[in-house]
Amino acid sequence: MSGASYLEIKEEVRRRIQAQEWASGALIPSEKDLASEFQCARATVNRALRELASEGLLDRRRRAGTRVNMTPVRKATLAIPITRIEVENTGAKYRHKVLSAQQRAAPAAIRAQMNLDPGEAALHLVTLHLADDLPFLLEDRWVNIAAVPAILKAPLEEISANEWLVQNVPISAGDIAFSAAPADASEAEALGIVVGSAVFVVDRTTQTRGQTVTKARLVYPPGYRMQTHI
Amino acid sequence: MSGASYLEIKEEVRRRIQAQEWASGALIPSEKDLASEFQCARATVNRALRELASEGLLDRRRRAGTRVNMTPVRKATLAIPITRIEVENTGAKYRHKVLSAQQRAAPAAIRAQMNLDPGEAALHLVTLHLADDLPFLLEDRWVNIAAVPAILKAPLEEISANEWLVQNVPISAGDIAFSAAPADASEAEALGIVVGSAVFVVDRTTQTRGQTVTKARLVYPPGYRMQTHI
DNA sequence: AAGTGGTCTAGACCACGTT
DNA sequence: ACGTGGTCTAGACCACTTC
Numbered sequence: 142m143s144g145a146s147y148l149e150i151k152e153e154v155r156r157r158i159q160a161q162e163w164a165s166g167a168l169i170p171s172e173k174d175l176a177s178e179f180q181c182a183r184a185t186v187n188r189a190l191r192e193l194a195s196e197g198l199l200d201r202r203r204r205a206g207t208r209v210n211m212t213p214v215r216k217a218t219l220a221i222p223i224t225r226i227e228v229e230n231t232g233a234k235y236r237h238k239v240l241s242a243q244q245r246a247a248p249a250a251i252r253a254q255m256n257l258d259p260g261e262a263a264l265h266l267v268t269l270h271l272a273d274d275l276p277f278l279l280e281d282r283w284v285n286i287a288a289v290p291a292i293l294k295a296p297l298e299e300i301s302a303n304e305w306l307v308q309n310v311p312i313s314a315g316d317i318a319f320s321a322a323p324a325d326a327s328e329a330e331a332l333g334i335v336v337g338s339a340v341f342v343v344d345r346t347t348q349t350r351g352q353t354v355t356k357a358r359l360v361y362p363p364g365y366r367m368q369t370h371i
Numbered sequence: 372m373s374g375a376s377y378l379e380i381k382e383e384v385r386r387r388i389q390a391q392e393w394a395s396g397a398l399i400p401s402e403k404d405l406a407s408e409f410q411c412a413r414a415t416v417n418r419a420l421r422e423l424a425s426e427g428l429l430d431r432r433r434r435a436g437t438r439v440n441m442t443p444v445r446k447a448t449l450a451i452p453i454t455r456i457e458v459e460n461t462g463a464k465y466r467h468k469v470l471s472a473q474q475r476a477a478p479a480a481i482r483a484q485m486n487l488d489p490g491e492a493a494l495h496l497v498t499l500h501l502a503d504d505l506p507f508l509l510e511d512r513w514v515n516i517a518a519v520p521a522i523l524k525a526p527l528e529e530i531s532a533n534e535w536l537v538q539n540v541p542i543s544a545g546d547i548a549f550s551a552a553p554a555d556a557s558e559a560e561a562l563g564i565v566v567g568s569a570v571f572v573v574d575r576t577t578q579t580r581g582q583t584v585t586k587a588r589l590v591y592p593p594g595y596r597m598q599t600h601i
Numbered sequence: 602a603a604g605t606g607g608t609c610t611a612g613a614c615c616a617c618g619t620t
Numbered sequence: 621a622c623g624t625g626g627t628c629t630a631g632a633c634c635a636c637t638t639c
Contacts, residue, residue, distance in 0.1 A: 142558075146627075159541045173607065182629045189607075197450070204605045206636040213537060215451040217547055219599075220444045248540040272424070307443060311389045312428075315601040317447055321551035321571040321593065339569035363551065369543040376608075401624065419623075429619045434618045434624045 144181030150189035153179075158209050166211045169199075175288045192307065217369045221317070223304050224278055233272035237301045240331065241267040245295075247283055254346070255285040255353045264292060266302050269331055282357040289354055306347070306355060311350040313371040319367070320344070324360070332362045341365045382411075388428065388439050399429075401417040416419035437503030446601050451547070453534050454500045454508055459512045461501035467531045470561065471497040474523075477513055484576070487513040487584045494522060496532050499561055506562045519584055533587075536577070540584055547579040549597070554590070562592045571595045 145153070157163045169175075176183040190207055193199045197214040201207045208249065228235040247255065247263040257263060264284040270277045282293050282302055295305045320342050329336040343359040375383070387393045387399050399405075402420065406413040420437055423429045427444040430439045458465040477485070477493040487493060494514040500507045504586040512532055514522050518540075525535045536542075573589040 144628085150474065155541070157380075167433075173605090182631090183606095184608095184630090185628060187608090188627090191607090201606065202637075203607075203635065204603085204639090206605060212452060212456045214456075215542075217449045217451055219447045219449050221447055222442060224445050226442050226444075250442075307445075312385055316596040317601065318596045319549055319571070320596045321569040321591075323569045337567070339551040339553045341549070361551075365548045366548045368546065368548045371547065374609085403624090412612090413625095414611090414627090415609065417627090418608090421626090431625065432618075433616070433626075434622080436620090436624060 144185070145179040146181075147185050147189040147192075150175070150179055150181075150186060151193055154189065154193060158275055163209050165209050165213075168206050173207060188208065215371060217371050219367070219369050223307055224280075224301065225304055228270065228272040228277055231272065233277075234274070235349070236271045236274065238269045238271065239297055240269055242297065244286070245292045251283050251356055254281070254356065255288075257285070257287070262286065266297070267331075268297075268301055268303075270301065276362060279328055279331045279360040280357055281360070282355060284355045285353060288352050289351065302355075303357075310347070310351055310354055313347055313354070315345060315347040317346075322360075324362075326342070328360050332360065334362050338363050341367070374415070375409040376411075377415050377419040377422075380405070380409055380411075380416060381423055384419065384423060385428070387462055393439050395443075395466070398436050398438055401436060402558060427541055445601060447601050449597070449599050454510075454531065455534055456502065458502040461502065463507075464504070466501045466504065468499045468501065469496065470499055471495070471528055472527065474516070481513050481586055484586065485513070485518075487515070492516065496527070497561075498527075498531055498533075500531065504592050506592060509558055509561045509590040510587055511590070512585060514585045515583060518579065518582050532585075540577075540579055542577055542584075543579050543581075545575060547576075548574045550574070552590075554592075558590050562590065564592050568593050570598070 144159065163169050170178070172183050172186045175186045177188065181313070190199060190201065194201045197216050198210055199207050200210045204232065225235045243265050244262040245265055246260055247257060251263065252259070255263060264286055266282045266284065268280040268282070270280065280303065286293065289310060291307070291309065292305065297305065321339055322342050323337040324332065324334055324340045326336055328340065329338065341361040345357045345359065346353060347355050393399050400408070400414045402413050405416045409416065420429060420431065421475065424431045427446050428440055429437050431441050455465045473495050474492040475495055476490055477487060481493065482489070485493065494516055496512045496514065497512040498512070500510065510533065510578055514532065516523065519536070521539065522532070522535065527535065552572050553567040554562065554564055554570045556566055558570065559568065571591040575587045575589065576583060577585050
């Protein structure tokens with residue numbers, strides 16, 4: 142093999158962008174030209190550029206060519222494990238407690254998102270996840286029964302809804318939002334903290350085939366950190 | 372072309388895992404076998420499986436083969452734009468104000484991380500980022516002068532350290548942590564909020580070639596949400 | 602219409618870890 | 621030693637978008 146590898150090409154392209162040999166927003170040479178410059182097959186250049194584009198450094202379009210992205214966006218990948226695994230990875234013993242499980246009419250906002258008829262019931266679950274018997278996470282979840290009727294037969298005392306859904310609902314799309322909020326009275330009581338403490342909140346919506354299956358609000362007590370590495 | 376595309380193969384592999392036709396932790400057929408099953412080239416299967424592995428669904432090893440990952444970890448990619456861009460994307464006018472800029476001895480924790488000699492100075496910056504002249508983000512940053520001496524000549528009143536560093540330092544790696552915390556007195560004053568309010572905190576460390584270049588604590592006022600999509 | 606990137610093929614050699 | 625995935629090639633056709 143005489144030419145460069147796709148990793149070498151990635152590195153070199155990164156260098157040229159950093160050194161501003163290829164200016165921000167500018168068109169870079171075509172795959173064909175780069176393949177001839179680097180003495181390699183076009184597929185090799187393609188892989189290098191494709192990966193750099195997925196990292197946010199390049200912007201590629203058919204016919205229009207490849208440009209250096211004007212606003213280099215760093216992308217961090219956040220691993221979102223099942224809560225049980227997250228707890229067990231810290232070395233702690235995992236346990237969860239279903240504080241409340243009811244089929245009842247959902248609030249309007251949730252009803253709209255799940256496309257429920259007025260008065261149609263959804264499953265409302267409040268679950269406390271514990272690490273070594275200490276509160277780790279309070280989960281307030283609505284489940285669309287029409288989308289996953291089997292959930293009514295799930296042994297939710299043994300396997301958390303979180304885990305059951307991951308195992309039984311096909312991989313799907315979803316939105317996640319992170320924020321900070323003061324703990325309200327019920328959250329404070331469940332987590333054993335002072336009302337108004339700063340809690341870390343994750344709001345998650347999960348969809349399958351365009352249908353909203355579940356919507357969860359996860360409340361972590363003070364001290365919790367969600368970490369990642371770029 | 373008679374066979375399946377890499378996208379079709381990804382979809383089918385996902386389905387088999389979901390349907391437990393391929394059990395969690397089990398070995399799946401080799402690329403060669405799948406290529407013959409799907410009537411396509413091995414490279415096509417390779418691309419499908421490689422991408423699924425990068426999404427956390429599969430675990431691949433030479434000679435050992437490809438296994439279904441036991442702990443399916445959902446991965447969300449978080450886009451981390453420059454603050455100016457983040458503000459401008461909301462339609463607001465961006466402005467920043469350097470509240471403090473000093474070269475001084477860093478606290479021990481930071482000195483250790485940056486490999487500074489005792490007493491060696493680092494650059495300490497406190498910057499308030501504004502959206503339509505309202506506080507958007509308070510940034511407390513330490514910069515390793517030895518790693519980027521040019522920062523001392525940067526016009527930090529015009530271009531924020533955040534943006535200057537992104538443009539001038541080839542960033543190789545970094546850690547990010549998200550948490551919730553009560554605002555302390557100085558944070559509350561800068562952001563115009565009540566002491567103890569729940570603020571969203573991002574702690575970021577950035578390295579180049581193994582050397583820690585900068586460490587920043589970003590404090591967002593109540594109401595801020597960091598969103599993403601799976 | 603033309604040129605770009607997107608994908609696929611059939612083959613090859615290599616790196617690596619398990620056996 | 622062997623079989624796996626990792627990568628590369630030279631060519632091909634296609635999809636899309638701009639010209």
